[in-house]
Amino acid sequence: MEVFAGDGVQKAEWKAISRGAAVKFDGVQKSYDGETLVVKDLNLDIARGEFLTMLGPSGSGKTTCLMMLAGFEPATHGEIYLNEQGINNVPPHKRGIGMVFQNYALFPHMSVAENLAFPLQVRGVGKAEQEDRIRRALDMVELGAFGGRRPAQLSGGQQQRVAVARALVFDPELVLMDEPLGALDKQLREQMQYEIKHIHENLGVTIVYVTHDQTEALTMSDRVAVFNDGVIQQLSSPDVLYESPQNSFVAQFIGENNKLSGEVVAMDGANCEVRLDDGTLLVADPVNVKGAGSRTTVSLRPERIELAPSDEPENVLDGKIEELIYLGDHIRVRMNVAGNDEFIVKVRNRRDKRPISEGDMVKVGWSASDCKALDAVA
């Protein structure tokens, strides 16, 4: 399998990796039915203090990985290490890992304070210290006055915060979050993203976060592991992930993407020449192609394309505007370029924008480094 680790080791705040991995998946496989592998040979190091997100469509194996780490699912093969200790035979309650569940899993028969006291009670923490810790945890999520309420009396966002506070109240080194914001509305979700991010920065805990929402993954994480089909497709920091996708799946899954399929005709180290299916020639960045003669899908971000380019980029093509969609801050232009009528260009809504209308013939241009020649999509 291909794991493109290391690309993301560029963020300054993510220096903790030098201290050794907090979590290590070593050749982990998982099968539920003995016929198909849900997780295929997973190798992953998570550094102490890191915010790592497992991102992928449903059924890609990301939640299974989290459940194996938490101890609720046994690994079929391979070993998982926590602080250099193999934990395959350690039951979940002895792993000391905090966890935030998708539906919060706050105990409905206990008050908020009792929910927070639970992990402390089972650890035999003294009464006075319990109260002190509960108060601090509730203050941290700005719910100081809500200790006496039942979970059902709280809003979704408040329940979410209680769940986070409960997962942190016993000072775990590692916290797992399984799509914790899935049930919230968009605005609250964005707010909670920042709150969780800040808590992570303030406490320095290691967080493994599972989501299928790419925006969430990009805004919060130090590194993102993109899962598909039981395999990590790419493991990088968010900016690298977006700007340098390593294969077509990642390019398509993260952000919006124009794909043009063709064949590599020449490679000269830095660049390669691609002949599209309608005969057009492009200069592209050969990220994931074998060499001249191989099929490829060229990936191109809509915001990197210029309409009627003033300077002279490597690639300039003719296009016909099919549809204009007004989105406020930008305008989505659907065009027919090189035989592809799903070609999207984002035009910023600037004061000096040129008037365009449907049916216009316009030149579109982009530089070679902005279009990535990736593996061919079947």
Place this chain on the structure above:
Amino acid sequence: MSSATDTPTDAIAGDGIVRAADGTPLKRSLARALRREKLRSFLLIAPLLAFVVISFLLPIADMLFRSVENNIVRDTIPETVQTLASWDADSGELPDERVFAALYRDLQIAVEKRIHTRLGSRLNYEKSGMSGLFRKTGREVRRLEAEGPFRERFIEIDEDWADIEVWAVIKRYSPPYTPGYFLNAVDAELTAEGVEMKPENERIYLTLFWRTLVMSLMITLSCLLLGYPIGYLLSHLPARSANLLMILVLLPFWTSLLVRTSAWKVLLQQQGVINDFLVWINLIDDAGRLVMINNQTGTIIAMTHILLPFMILPLYSVMQTISPSYVRAAKSLGASDWTAFWRVYFPQTVPGIGAGAILVFILAIGYYITPELVGGTSGIFISNRIAYHISTSLNWGLAAALGTILLLLVMALFYVYDRIVGIDNVKLG
């Protein structure tokens, strides 16, 4: 409802009443709008309501009334009752001639209508010998001349008429309503000195009530102990296996109650399957065969089996709604398997336990067929005694009193349960 939302906010007049657009108070116009709907719903439930009232509520009310109703004395010997009013039972003297004369006239009519024996049976519940006294007197009184002195004549017929206690009983039970049945039902009686407990050897009902309660509780408890793991298993199995297991749980519902109870007879009796097996493996010898039927053991075993589905179903339906993530969360927070179960899972199943326990207990406390068949003498319930008074001894008043007490008992327990557990915590599905 729409009329409420359509009302402009300025519709509040000076008097503070919110009004609809045409000036009628909003409440009234809302009620009018809903009237049709209410009428419709009422018509939909009307047939069932009528059925329940006619076939259920009215007979029960009639039965409850019988537990205190006592018009028979007053209706059969009206003049005697009237003249007896001035007689003082504590005086130590027999009633005077006027009373005997009245009794003579009353009995003439009663014997003509052949209702004097019924009065005898009624009074026999309170004092034995009264039935025979009235039957004998009824035979003789027709031949009696209409001339006095009646007192001597009656004593000639039967010297019991000289017994002051006989007259005291007649006087005591002459009012149209009597607490007699209820006193009987709690092993007490009305004597000249007031309410007293019956002699030790004549008390049966209090013991029977107590036994019914204790055994119902034991049955409920054993249903819970057996049903809880099954409910847990059912709710944690994949749907296919759960459905199969569910069919097995419901299987007893599809077999006749009588067949199931008889099957237990075959299994449990001293020459039965279980005893034979235990003898065969030499666990017990042939002389020491276990007595497991026609006693309390038999009743508890058979009734636990019969009522088990009523415990499993509510438990299952509640357990099904408990997300497995609660237990997972508890474990991730550091709770061992047992702590996670006991502090997180179990409290959430309490509504199911409540529902199942109430259902089983209430069914058990009024159960009749199974204790009758496998209970012998020591394993019968109060309901068997009620049935006996309804169909054999024909003492309907006492049966009604016993039934009323049973009903009140269940309601009292229900109230206590509500105070402790809370009835809104009960979930049937």
